[in-house]
Amino acid sequence: MAQNFDLILRNGTVCLPHGEAQVSIGVTDGRIAAIGGLTTATATQDIDCTNLHILPGVIDSHVHFREPGLTHKEDIATGTLAAIAGGVTTIFEMPNTEPLTITAETHRDKMARADGRAFCDYGFYIGGCDGNAHDLAELERLPGCSGVKVFMGSSTGALLAAEDDVILRILQSGTRRLCLHAEDEARLIERKHIAADSADVKTHPEWRDAECALRAVKRAVALGRKSGRRLHFLHTTSADEMAYLQAHKDIASVETTPQHLTLFAPDCYERLGTRAQMNPPIRSREHRDALWAAIHDGTVDTLGSDHAPHTLDEKSKTYPSSPSGMPGVQTMLPVMLDHVNAGRLSLMRLVDLLAHGPQRVYGICGKGRIAAGYDADFAIVDLKAQRKITDRWIKSKCGWTPYDGMQVTGWCTGTILRGQVVMWEDEITVKTGAAGRPVRFTETLIESTITETGHVTAPVHTCCT
Numbered sequence: 500m501a502q503n504f505d506l507i508l509r510n511g512t513v514c515l516p517h518g519e520a521q522v523s524i525g526v527t528d529g530r531i532a533a534i535g536g537l538t539t540a541t542a543t544q545d546i547d548c549t550n551l552h553i554l555p556g557v558i559d560s561h562v563h564f565r566e567p568g569l570t571h572k573e574d575i576a577t578g579t580l581a582a583i584a585g586g587v588t589t590i591f592e593m594p595n596t597e598p599l600t601i602t603a604e605t606h607r608d609k610m611a612r613a614d615g616r617a618f619c620d621y622g623f624y625i626g627g628c629d630g631n632a633h634d635l636a637e638l639e640r641l642p643g644c645s646g647v648k649v650f651m652g653s654s655t656g657a658l659l660a661a662e663d664d665v666i667l668r669i670l671q672s673g674t675r676r677l678c679l680h681a682e683d684e685a686r687l688i689e690r691k692h693i694a695a696d697s698a699d700v701k702t703h704p705e706w707r708d709a710e711c712a713l714r715a716v717k718r719a720v721a722l723g724r725k726s727g728r729r730l731h732f733l734h735t736t737s738a739d740e741m742a743y744l745q746a747h748k749d750i751a752s753v754e755t756t757p758q759h760l761t762l763f764a765p766d767c768y769e770r771l772g773t774r775a776q777m778n779p780p781i782r783s784r785e786h787r788d789a790l791w792a793a794i795h796d797g798t799v800d801t802l803g804s805d806h807a808p809h810t811l812d813e814k815s816k817t818y819p820s821s822p823s824g825m826p827g828v829q830t831m832l833p834v835m836l837d838h839v840n841a842g843r844l845s846l847m848r849l850v851d852l853l854a855h856g857p858q859r860v861y862g863i864c865g866k867g868r869i870a871a872g873y874d875a876d877f878a879i880v881d882l883k884a885q886r887k888i889t890d891r892w893i894k895s896k897c898g899w900t901p902y903d904g905m906q907v908t909g910w911c912t913g914t915i916l917r918g919q920v921v922m923w924e925d926e927i928t929v930k931t932g933a934a935g936r937p938v939r940f941t942e943t944l945i946e947s948t949i950t951e952t953g954h955v956t957a958p959v960h961t962c963c964t
């Protein structure tokens with residue numbers, strides 16, 4: 500008897516774990532049920548993917564959506580809408596929100612707000628700080644928690660763990676890989692006058708220089724070794740960090756961003772002004788070249804967009820009062836596909852950075868690979884499509900992108916979330932964000948159970964109620 504599926508993707512070139520192959524994918528109940536010829540199989544929905552490549556749905560493990568406070572900038576609905584418009588099927592949201600996500604209550608509030616409103620699957624970080632260091636072993640195990648994030652240097656919001664003793668206490672509480680924004684706070688304070696005196700955004704990478712990042716990375720690695728914890732260095736930006744981290748890959752994994760691989764100083768500040776301002780900063784061409792070398796030699800594990808959607812009104816303040824950060828969740832895939840077309844990396848390496856890497860680093864259950872039994876999350880791309888990225892295309896509430904006017908080759912044709920087509924040819928094909936579900940993690944499985952509707956339930960924690 501012929502096999503029957505809910506959905507079949509036919510005739511595409513599929514990025515399987517071992518390489519590209521011309522196969523069909525059969526989906527049942529939101530999961531990948533079969534991979535192969537499937538010539539006699541039937542399905543409720545049959546999608547012809549001739550001339551298209553099928554990638555695992557992109558996992559963006561670094562976004563700032565701001566909810567619950569500051570929702571004029573973004574919220575879980577608009578942020579995840581922007582995500583699916585750009586082939587992203589999973590996001591992890593950062594804890595420097597208002598209020599800070601540093602307690603069980605604030606985490607649960609975010610989970611409740613996402614329920615029924617998120618257009619893609621999600622996880623939330625807990626922020627690590629002096630005040631909650633002793634609770635982190637419990638907090639990092641909350642259902643839907645993607646891990647603990649520490650800001651070693653001040654950035655947007657009040658979250659900070661600047662001193663070694665605080666960072667060590669954070670590291671000694673819990674076991675999951677700790678995510679770090681590594682800039683040395685003492686050096687930031689010491690050099691702030693460079694930014695303040697100049698009032699010129701071009702000095703941003705001088706104020707927050709490569710030495711500032713390297714010092715923090717070295718301190719964190721030493722503390723990681725002392726405590727026996729694994730570390731994930733977010734948005735690494737410099738040649739110096741890459742050279743150092745290569746020698747510490749046993750405990751350190753590494754993220755960089757599409758904007759640090761694409762933009763460079765001083766050009767970006769001359770063209771974009773404070774729109775190019777982010778932390779850690781966009782640096783010189785030499786640093787950008789070193790990031791590409793680290794993509795090629797495998798030092799980099801993941802790409803994150805660091806989507807930080809400040810409004811243009813806020814960005815128009817005089818530097819350094821202007822906020823740091825730029826949107827990126829929707830542009831990450833097309834910008835990187837353009838790099839693939841320019842021959843800067845292979846499509847399979849991109850899949851490694853956007854899906855296999857995050858799956859491995861965060862221990863994500865059943866996502867990030869096109870393999871039988873995995874969630875049927877896909878980004879279906881047309882590698883040959885030539886398009887222009889414009890502010891008008893941006894779904895994020897902020898309504899702008901640093902890539903406005905950029906001509907790219909390679910575009911996301913469709914986004915599929917657990918078997919459901921949520922975007923096709925730039926049209927959002929679902930009415931509301933009811934489809935998004937919390938992600939589960941291999942290290943905290945015992946806490947989370949998925950109900951029949953896909954919701955995560957958890958036993959009550961005495962410490963966290």
Ligand code: DOR
Pocket residue numbers: 563595654655680776777778779807808823824825
């Ligand atoms: O540029 C940045 N913006 N870097 C950060 O670390 C935080 C982010 C934000 O939240 O706006």
Ligand code: ZN
Pocket residue numbers: 561563593805807
């Ligand atoms: Zn960030």
